[in-house]
Amino acid sequence: MTEANIVLEAKNITKQFPGVLASDNVNFDLRKGEIHALLGENGAGKSTLMNLIYGLHLPDKGEIFVNGKPIEIKSPNDSIAAGIGMVHQHFMLIPVFTVAENVMLGDEVTKRGSLDRVTVAAKINEISKQYGLDVDPNALVGDLPVGLQQRVEIVKTLYRNAEIVILDEPTAVLTPQEAEDLFRIMRDLTARGVSIIFITHKLKEVLAVADRITVMRAGRVINTVQPSETNEAQLANMMVGRQVILTVEKKDHAASGDILKVEGLSARDQRDLETVHNVSFTVRGGEVLGIAGVQGNGQTELSEALTGLRAPTGGKVTMDGIDLTGKSPRVMTEAGLAHIPEDRQRHGLVLSYSVADNMALCDYYRPPFSSRGVIQQKALDENARKLIDAFDVRTPSPFVNAGKLSGGNQQKVIVARELSRHNVKLVIANQPTRGLDVGSIEYIHSEIIKMRDRGVAVLLISAELDEVMALSDRIAVMYRGQIVAVVDSKKATREQLGLWMAGAHVETTQA
Amino acid sequence: MQEEKQSNSLIKQILQTISDNSLVPFLAILTAVVVGGVIIAFVGGNPILAYRGLIEGSFGSTKALSETAVWATPYIFAGLAVALAFKGGLFNIGAEGQLAVGAVASSLIGYALPEWLGYDLPAIIHLPLAVLFGVLMGGLWAAIVGWLKAYTGGHEVINTIMMNYIALNTTSFLLNGVMKDRSPTNVIARTPLIADSARIPPIFDGLRVHWGFILALLVAFGIWWLLNKTTVGFQIRTVGLNPDAAKYAGINVKRIIILTMALSGMLAGLAGTIEVTGLNYRHELGFSIGYGYDAIAIALLGKSHPLGVVLSAFLFAAMRNGATRMQFLTQMPVDLISMIQAFILLFVAADAIVRYIYRIKSKGERVVLTRGWGG
Ligand SMILES: Nc1ncnc2c1ncn2[C@@H]1O[C@H](COP(=O)(O)OP(=O)(O)OP(=O)(O)O)[C@@H](O)[C@H]1O
Numbered sequence A: 001m002t003e004a005n006i007v008l009e010a011k012n013i014t015k016q017f018p019g020v021l022a023s024d025n026v027n028f029d030l031r032k033g034e035i036h037a038l039l040g041e042n043g044a045g046k047s048t049l050m051n052l053i054y055g056l057h058l059p060d061k062g063e064i065f066v067n068g069k070p071i072e073i074k075s076p077n078d079s080i081a082a083g084i085g086m087v088h089q090h091f092m093l094i095p096v097f098t099v100a101e102n103v104m105l106g107d108e109v110t111k112r113g114s115l116d117r118v119t120v121a122a123k124i125n126e127i128s129k130q131y132g133l134d135v136d137p138n139a140l141v142g143d144l145p146v147g148l149q150q151r152v153e154i155v156k157t158l159y160r161n162a163e164i165v166i167l168d169e170p171t172a173v174l175t176p177q178e179a180e181d182l183f184r185i186m187r188d189l190t191a192r193g194v195s196i197i198f199i200t201h202k203l204k205e206v207l208a209v210a211d212r213i214t215v216m217r218a219g220r221v222i223n224t225v226q227p228s229e230t231n232e233a234q235l236a237n238m239m240v241g242r243q244v245i246l247t248v249e250k251k252d253h254a255a256s257g258d259i260l261k262v263e264g265l266s267a268r269d270q271r272d273l274e275t276v277h278n279v280s281f282t283v284r285g286g287e288v289l290g291i292a293g294v295q296g297n298g299q300t301e302l303s304e305a306l307t308g309l310r311a312p313t314g315g316k317v318t319m320d321g322i323d324l325t326g327k328s329p330r331v332m333t334e335a336g337l338a339h340i341p342e343d344r345q346r347h348g349l350v351l352s353y354s355v356a357d358n359m360a361l362c363d364y365y366r367p368p369f370s371s372r373g374v375i376q377q378k379a380l381d382e383n384a385r386k387l388i389d390a391f392d393v394r395t396p397s398p399f400v401n402a403g404k405l406s407g408g409n410q411q412k413v414i415v416a417r418e419l420s421r422h423n424v425k426l427v428i429a430n431q432p433t434r435g436l437d438v439g440s441i442e443y444i445h446s447e448i449i450k451m452r453d454r455g456v457a458v459l460l461i462s463a464e465l466d467e468v469m470a471l472s473d474r475i476a477v478m479y480r481g482q483i484v485a486v487v488d489s490k491k492a493t494r495e496q497l498g499l500w501m502a503g504a505h506v507e508t509t510q511a
Numbered sequence B: 001m002q003e004e005k006q007s008n009s010l011i012k013q014i015l016q017t018i019s020d021n022s023l024v025p026f027l028a029i030l031t032a033v034v035v036g037g038v039i040i041a042f043v044g045g046n047p048i049l050a051y052r053g054l055i056e057g058s059f060g061s062t063k064a065l066s067e068t069a070v071w072a073t074p075y076i077f078a079g080l081a082v083a084l085a086f087k088g089g090l091f092n093i094g095a096e097g098q099l100a101v102g103a104v105a106s107s108l109i110g111y112a113l114p115e116w117l118g119y120d121l122p123a124i125i126h127l128p129l130a131v132l133f134g135v136l137m138g139g140l141w142a143a144i145v146g147w148l149k150a151y152t153g154g155h156e157v158i159n160t161i162m163m164n165y166i167a168l169n170t171t172s173f174l175l176n177g178v179m180k181d182r183s184p185t186n187v188i189a190r191t192p193l194i195a196d197s198a199r200i201p202p203i204f205d206g207l208r209v210h211w212g213f214i215l216a217l218l219v220a221f222g223i224w225w226l227l228n229k230t231t232v233g234f235q236i237r238t239v240g241l242n243p244d245a246a247k248y249a250g251i252n253v254k255r256i257i258i259l260t261m262a263l264s265g266m267l268a269g270l271a272g273t274i275e276v277t278g279l280n281y282r283h284e285l286g287f288s289i290g291y292g293y294d295a296i297a298i299a300l301l302g303k304s305h306p307l308g309v310v311l312s313a314f315l316f317a318a319m320r321n322g323a324t325r326m327q328f329l330t331q332m333p334v335d336l337i338s339m340i341q342a343f344i345l346l347f348v349a350a351d352a353i354v355r356y357i358y359r360i361k362s363k364g365e366r367v368v369l370t371r372g373w374g375g
């Protein structure tokens, strides 16, 4: 490889946030037409490095070169002009606008004073065809599934002639099929000379698609390796700095009586369509029931109906014999529910509250956090210190706003809060490890198993089949709003589960 | 970790927050004053003289100071009303109506209760009754809007404006009718004078500033304490910042919306009540034109922080109070003050302009717009 091949180079980049050195003299380069994966534990500084390159933050020190020329990036306008595009994990799209309107936003094409949708649509169609993106310029963004919304973001970068595309954890919210499609698109892009920086926590993906892999830890680059000369265990080791056990250790454990009993539950989504039909199952104390299924088959509505965030339209839910159908979240948590919500920033956190306040978000009104209606800040802080320690939340202090933590550390704040609640009988965990690094996943898995061994009932909803298979004692498969199969996890095979998830007809086998 | 360093930097953090939050309002005021000066010069006035008049008229003597405090009193209450609603994620444009309702209610108790009872009440009972009734009615009036928002989704901006019309026209109807002062010489739409036992005494003899001003400062502190130190305040702020997370946290969001509106209306009602019991000793149609709207500007300029509200209430009060002296010295119309106030508000609301003029980097260097897993 010659120097000429390097399209982007970041030299000696340093960025200090209050209490955190997020980028410590980082050197990073990207070659033309390659997929360069960026790995690292939560809070390692991956997003920060990308935000520095994209112009969302300004570095304290360091230089950025594009095609060998030094450029000054003060805002995203500068980086876009230099041919850099970035797709954030959650998209900056306006749901009530069409794809074409979203794509031209900020760079509007007008014809005699009004928006020229025709020209834009034609250009989108061209890009879409060229890279096999299959995006309809006239569709309303709000109606599109996440996978397609992400492609709209990719179109947006290409529309602005990006030759360097940054993808920050693009696969965290995708179904396996959507992720496969994304990888195909990434390869198409690189074949045409586009260069890609790809951030993920999934080691399998890295080994499958990356040309080079750079690992970061605590704001520093640890190493850059070739996928052919490494493996999952070694990568995990480099990321975390210790041996990571990639399989869950789980002893056999006898389940006790029914804790959660769901009978004939139905629920509707925002559009008033029934997405959960007549679902029945039980979770016993001391067992993990995993719900497998392709995302969008009613898991969201099911978990919301079980946790008080959504009123069920039919059926009955009891916990330990107490009827909780349609009760409020407060009644449910008082009865012993701990809930790790699917959307951490929508439900799980108040981003402008401190970590300490967030760690008491559901219990602020109880002693020791309050006494006679007065918040006891000391107790809140003490609790936060304990949990930050126990769950290894990377934060400079308990007083920092939750919004300032890295994505994975935000998730850890929620998991720590919920698993440490005082009266837990039932844990409902929806995508508990989304966006977490391997080390944190290992820890949270072991915590969930510990809960189970203590006799707590666990309902695990996850888009990761591996996670469901590793943790569950029994696995239920959800398809089009129904539980189509329940099996003992020891007897379950990936292939069989995959078939059920895809809708292959089955006689419900009760395990 | 480094614990001492942590707590040390906490104090620094607090100071930082204060200076971060007051920089833009301060520069907005400065800019508005400069722009106002240019306009005064442009129409042939002397800006220095005009501003001297303004300062003399508002702070130049004990009497001027007392009058500034008199103006500031309803501004503080009404500003707190709007600020509290902002904290709960609600935009209360209805302070003007809630204030009128409070004033009508307390004046009724003030002049009519002794008549109904047939004997005089001691001040220790009569005054609190008059104030409390005004506060409660203001709260009730606003709570209706909260209820509509919580249970029908009706937007509080529309509904508070509607309720303003109802309140102001009902007031006019009452003051021209059953509540009208029937003394033979009176032709104005106003109530009779309230009984002595329902009046808040002045702090100093010969000056109009009354104990309601001290109450305003205490209430400002009380609201700060409520918002930041109590579970009720925690709930209000959580609902204001993230209603979905509030629901998840087990907070009864509907109840908190109603409560927030009710508290906000009570504060606005208090503004009206205090004007009746502390200053005018009656309710007269049109006494408050604009307090409730100025309150929005005051809350915005004060960044919805109780201390900020007190400070900006003072600024607005000083400008209103000093305007006459300014007019006397320079023949500049009093309306000029409204214009400068409007500029202040404009620069606070469009803080990008101020940041651009003074080349201030926006703090946090623009937080990413997304709600990303990857952060
Ligand atoms: N705006 C900010 N203000 C203060 N600190 C910040 C800010 N953004 C990030 N940080 C800190 O910088 C560090 C690196 O964060 P970053 O988001 O880059 O991590 P990451 O590698 O992307 O992690 P994850 O895998 O969890 O997304 C973290 O300790 C975080 O708390």
Ligand SMILES: [Mg+2]
Pocket (backbone or CB within 6 Å): A046, A047, A048, A406, A407, A408, B373, B374, B375
């Ligand atoms: Mg990140």
